[in-house]
Amino acid sequence: MSIKPPPIHLKEEDLLHRLHRIEGQIRGLEAMVSRKDLCRDILTQVAAVQGALTKVARMVEACSVAERVMGLAPEAEWDADALQQVIDQAVARQA
Numbered sequence: 647m648s649i650k651p652p653p654i655h656l657k658e659e660d661l662l663h664r665l666h667r668i669e670g671q672i673r674g675l676e677a678m679v680s681r682k683d684l685c686r687d688i689l690t691q692v693a694a695v696q697g698a699l700t701k702v703a704r705m706v707e708a709c710s711v712a713e714r715v716m717g718l719a720p721e722a723e724w725d726a727d728a729l730q731q732v733i734d735q736a737v738a739r740q741a
Contacts, residue, residue: 657705664702671695708733 671694678688712733 661702661705664698664705668695668698668702671698704737708737 671691675688675691675695678691708730712729715729715733
């Protein structure tokens with residue numbers, strides 16, 4: 647019989663907060679284009695959005711890796727918090 651591991655949950659509140667902030671940054675970009683702001687200023691805002699999206703992607707990637715690893719580990723070895731810490735540190739080093 648196969649036992650399904652517990653899910654590794656994203657830090658949902660933090661992730662949603664980041665996504666809402668990105669949404670606001672995108673609206674700001676639209677406004678900048680409509681106002682015909684300087685391209686260098688628009689590029690600065692684009693870089694900020696890219697950085698924010700990269701952070702979101704890393705958070706989701708870390709969760710995905712943790713889910714796969716937990717699926718391979720016997721139930722007695724599950725320590726989601728410790729695993730998440732190791733994955734977060736590894737992902738941060740790749741930045």
